[in-house]
Amino acid sequence: ILFFATIVIVIIWRLFQIQIENEIHPRHIFRDNNQEEYIDKNGIKVVVGHYVGNPVHKIPNASYDMINKVNFNPKPEKGKNGVPVIVEPKDLLVMQQLFQINRFNLLASDQIPLNRSLPDFRRKKCSTLYKDFVTYPRTSIIIVFHNEAWSTLLRTVWSVINSSPKELVEEIILVDDASEREYLKKSLEDYIQNLPLKTRILRSAERIGLIKARLKGAREAKGEVLTFLDAHCECTIGWLESLLSVIKADRKTVVCPVIDIINDETFAYVKSFELHWGAFNWNLQFRWFTLGGREIKLRKNDATQPFNSPTMAGGLFAMDKKFFYELGSYDEDMNVWGGENLEMSFRVWQCGGKIQIAPCSRVGHVFRKSSPYSFPGGINKTLFSNLARVALVWLDDWGNFYFKFNELARNVKDAQNVTARKELRRRLQCKSFEWYLDNIWPQHFFPKDDRFFGRIRNVGENMCLIKPDRKVMSNQPMGLAKIEKCLVRIMACSGYNRQKWEYDNKTKELRHISNHKCLDVSESKKFTEGLVINDCNGKKSQQWSFDSVLWK
Ligand code: LR7
Numbered sequence: 001i002l003f004f005a006t007i008v009i010v011i012i013w014r015l016f017q018i019q020i021e022n023e024i025h026p027r028h029i030f031r032d033n034n035q036e037e038y039i040d041k042n043g044i045k046v047v048v049g050h051y052v053g054n055p056v057h058k059i060p061n062a063s064y065d066m067i068n069k070v071n072f073n074p075k076p077e078k079g080k081n082g083v084p085v086i087v088e089p090k091d092l093l094v095m096q097q098l099f100q101i102n103r104f105n106l107l108a109s110d111q112i113p114l115n116r117s118l119p120d121f122r123r124k125k126c127s128t129l130y131k132d133f134v135t136y137p138r139t140s141i142i143i144v145f146h147n148e149a150w151s152t153l154l155r156t157v158w159s160v161i162n163s164s165p166k167e168l169v170e171e172i173i174l175v176d177d178a179s180e181r182e183y184l185k186k187s188l189e190d191y192i193q194n195l196p197l198k199t200r201i202l203r204s205a206e207r208i209g210l211i212k213a214r215l216k217g218a219r220e221a222k223g224e225v226l227t228f229l230d231a232h233c234e235c236t237i238g239w240l241e242s243l244l245s246v247i248k249a250d251r252k253t254v255v256c257p258v259i260d261i262i263n264d265e266t267f268a269y270v271k272s273f274e275l276h277w278g279a280f281n282w283n284l285q286f287r288w289f290t291l292g293g294r295e296i297k298l299r300k301n302d303a304t305q306p307f308n309s310p311t312m313a314g315g316l317f318a319m320d321k322k323f324f325y326e327l328g329s330y331d332e333d334m335n336v337w338g339g340e341n342l343e344m345s346f347r348v349w350q351c352g353g354k355i356q357i358a359p360c361s362r363v364g365h366v367f368r369k370s371s372p373y374s375f376p377g378g379i380n381k382t383l384f385s386n387l388a389r390v391a392l393v394w395l396d397d398w399g400n401f402y403f404k405f406n407e408l409a410r411n412v413k414d415a416q417n418v419t420a421r422k423e424l425r426r427r428l429q430c431k432s433f434e435w436y437l438d439n440i441w442p443q444h445f446f447p448k449d450d451r452f453f454g455r456i457r458n459v460g461e462n463m464c465l466i467k468p469d470r471k472v473m474s475n476q477p478m479g480l481a482k483i484e485k486c487l488v489r490i491m492a493c494s495g496y497n498r499q500k501w502e503y504d505n506k507t508k509e510l511r512h513i514s515n516h517k518c519l520d521v522s523e524s525k526k527f528t529e530g531l532v533i534n535d536c537n538g539k540k541s542q543q544w545s546f547d548s549v550l551w552k
């Protein structure tokens with residue numbers, strides 16, 4: 001009896017352990033609402049945007065050794081082929097301490113080999129292209145970093161080495177933006193001596209920020225093309241050929257890979273949604289949106305062809321070096337982080353270039369929910385000044401629109417001297433922002449003659465439409481009405497008819513495009529209880545008026 005009892009206890013104990021292990025998959029630990037993400041219609045998790053903020057978890061600070069020494073401890077099977085790393089229960093506290101240092105799961109990253117293998121995520125046809133790659137221009141690969149982790153930085157480097165044809169890489173240039181970590185000094189210098197691709201480090205004694213750090217790298221680069229990467233990326237097979245082939249065909253095209261997601265909690269490599277391009281919102285924050293109709297049509301013929309994108313994310317792109325300088329490289333008065341990606345995007349399009357995404361090029365990037373480093377001078381002297389500069393130089397009238405709704409940028413606007421950048425714009429004879437909106441991003445939602453910006457008012461109730469209280473994420477009902485089949489919800493924009501409404505100027509009805517029903521206030525007549533769609537009946541509750549906001 002004792003014998004069997006022991007066995008039963010052992011089995012139960014084991015099951016219990018397995019249960020615990022499953023439950024404390026790291027994914028479940030750092031859950032906060034700081035990130036905008038949603039599941040698209042193909043079931044793929046899409047992350048849009050990132051925030052500068054503080055994590056809420058109260059855990060002991062990491063020790064000096066944890067921060068300054070390399071804790072790299074690879075296990076061959078961990079993270080193989082991009083699978084998630086599952087942290088053992090005994091390591092959870094350390095994991096949380098380490099997480100604070102870089103705002104990603106450093107413990108998980110440190111368990112994955114520097115040269116982990118990743119599958120070929122491309123469409124089949126991609127591997128048949130680029131056979132003539134030896135004729136493409138050679139590139140310098142520039143990676144800027146400030147206090148990056150050993151494992152993520154070197155995994156970026158090793159992924160370049162392992163997934164690029166060596167004929168195409170002139171050199172790898174690491175630009176250290178005044179990092180304080182001990183391991184990034186002599187240990188790093190020693191380490192790169194033995195790499196199979198020529199790799200150098202440039203150091204900045206002072207914190208100059210990523211924009212000036214990239215300029216420092218670019219100045220030293222010997223390659224005909226500059227390829228920039230963040231310091232926590234993983235390139236996959238074929239990524240470089242497909243970028244360089246675009247530049248070979250047209251040296252005025254700035255080309256980006258499809259940016260896949262390396263999960264910040266598990267380091268799983270997650271394929272991102274290909275049918276996205278880059279644009280921005282009213283706050284000049286970079287955002288992904290579903291491709292425009294013209295691009296979708298073009299892709300039906302050949303989904304391996306590079307397609308236009310109104311803006312780029314900023315960290316991962318290749319550009320002809322001469323063109324980079326002809327076009328004014330970067331705005332040297334931008335500090336630390338932010339805005340440079342939109343500045344370059346507008347400049348490229350308005351001044352005669354193109355921005356494209358090459359679907360056969362896939363690079364993973366660790367998306368974080370918050371920023372791990374300081375912003376010297378504060379966010380007003382950095383991010384918001386940078387954004388003010390973008391608006392002042394490139395947005396024409398829409399700059400006023402931006403400043404009207406962005407107090408922090410408005411406050412620093414007058415302190416900016418943008419004479420040199422305006423002069424550059426004049427010298428290059430760049431087109432207007434209106435041209436950009438009309439031609440490059442016709443799907444934009446900025447106010448224009450045919451586009452309304454303001455409040456939508458219900459005539460019957462004399463009250464305005466509002467978004468739900470919580471930060472709007474996908475699938476939120478507008479209010480809490482129980483009439484489920486007719487409930488109006490806020491969703492990520494998809495471009496499909498079910499999200500389109502038409503306004504009848506005479507009847508003041510807002511009619512749904514696909515079922516011709518009218519937007520109405522729920523029967524209980526309380527706005528907070530939600531909006532519904534009903535058969536059109538001419539009643540006041542179905543009449544809507546528009547209050548334009550003046551911004552010019
Ligand atoms: O002061 C600094 N000095 C630096 O060298 C601050 C940062 N850096 C380095 C840093 O170590 C990293 O390698 O600069 C790189 C980018 O910084 P991140 O990783 O904190 O930026 P991010 O990934 O959150 O932000 C995106 O937007 C930035 C705006 O300035 C830059 O353009 C980043 O390159 C850009 N990243 C990407 O485009 C990757 C895809 C993200 C998306 C969408």
Ligand code: MN
Nearest residue numbers: 230315365366
């Ligand atoms: Mn990054």
